Amino acid sequence: MPVAVRGGGEKLWMRRTRAGDIVAWFGWLVGVAIVVASFELISQVTIWAFVWDAPAQGADLIGRMFPPRWSYASQLWKPMWDTINMATLGTGLAVLLGVPVAFLAAHNTTPSVVFVRPTAIFVIVFSRSINSLIWALLLVVVFGPGTLAGILSIGLRSIGFIGKLLYEAIEEIDTTQVEAITATGAGRGQVLAWGIVPQIMPAFAGITVFRWDINIREATVLGLVGAGGIGMQLQASINVLAWPQVTVIFALILVTVLASEWLSARVRHAVI
């Protein structure tokens, strides 16, 4: 114990015991050893010539990206609009499917802990474990290239995100408010609508807007695998080494993401 008594009856207090100190130092030693060993390992498989050359290559690439070809922007409005729509519709689809899944997964609202809850949890985990880019790869094969595949892949990935965060919010509600509504003689649906839904509204709005914000960013890359949106232009431009066009696309994505960030922050403030 960190408390020891000295001869004169004076009590000493230390953060750790002697043995605890040794364990902590040993832990640090092992950590440093792992870092050094890993550096060695990575260093052996790295071609250092490329790394030393990297600043020059990077400068060269940036040189080719400037000046941006701003006139190219006229061809980007439509794909950018598609991208935003993919993110928005995908988020909408995820809300439509994810909210019921959340209620089925939450301990305090699920109709059955034995069957329904594990099923709902599985849906959430399955959806979350596959990145939207991978969903898009699969769905482009099924539905063909285009925005439909993009919307569905964003939706499928977001069900798990919204479902998980929302069911955690449902499980954290104040139960006495629910008790009070139940005590009035309200039915199951009324208890849900009056006792539970008002409590999770701020969480719901925050989660949805946050996911929409993420989805805008994800939608910009889905085009790389043919699922519509501005990513298709990005890939086309990179393929023909049209770097001044890539710069314009990057700038447009940056502005869109900034705008979505600002909008989601505003919405979250408004709902709390």
Add this chain to the structure above:
Amino acid sequence: MGAAETPPPGLMLQISGLTKRYATGDLALTDVSLTVPDGQVMALIGPSGAGKSTLIRCVNRLVEPTGGKVVLNGDDITALGQGALRRARRRMGMIFQEYALVERLSVMENVLSGRLGYVGFWRSYFRRFPQADITEAFRLLARVGLDHMVDKRADALSGGQRQRVGIVRALMQNPELLLVDEPTASLDPKTSRQIMRLVVELCGERGLAAIINIHDVALAQAFAQRIVGLQGGRIVYDGPPDGLTAEVLTTIYGEEDWSKTMSKVEEDAETEPAV
């Protein structure tokens, strides 16, 4: 509401042999039998963990009793199915310790939630309550002095105001019995008195019976017509407020110097202005 066709005269609530064992194995109530006549305001006192909350929650079956019977105005509550239980709950208004208002709803919505048992799902969902309910809500809010707060959100109110809304919500059910769980535990001494006086007055006006769980012995003595002491899930005292001697309090709460509490009770009773 006259749901019971032939109520046995004078007996609002009959509890017999009520037992509750929680899933954890804890025995919260052991063979509790209790009768509350019409219009009686009864205080239920006892130490924390004595089973006071469990007892009143067994009455409206927010907690399912393990054994025993609860009869409300002639109807056996313990035998009811889900639908009938919901209809029976309308007849029992409940008031909570931490007010238990739905914080993000307005005062009016919280008050109208007392009518949920009488209104269908979609009507309640779109807040289309019958005008009679709304008129009654305004009347009761005016009665407790909150008619200027109708559109305030519940979380913008003070403790005493919230508890008034809680009381109005319970009265909106047009109950026959009030179940009151520690109504003053989160309030300051002055507000506590005002709330207790309000509850007792409203019970008097409407001829309501009430079971009030309360920690504060002095408040219980000042406002209740009858005191029931619960200890370890059993009734150890059932009698008038002035029968609470130091000896009785020791049986309920355990050994302590009760002389201070006793004298304070008399002082309170005398100095309390009757507003």
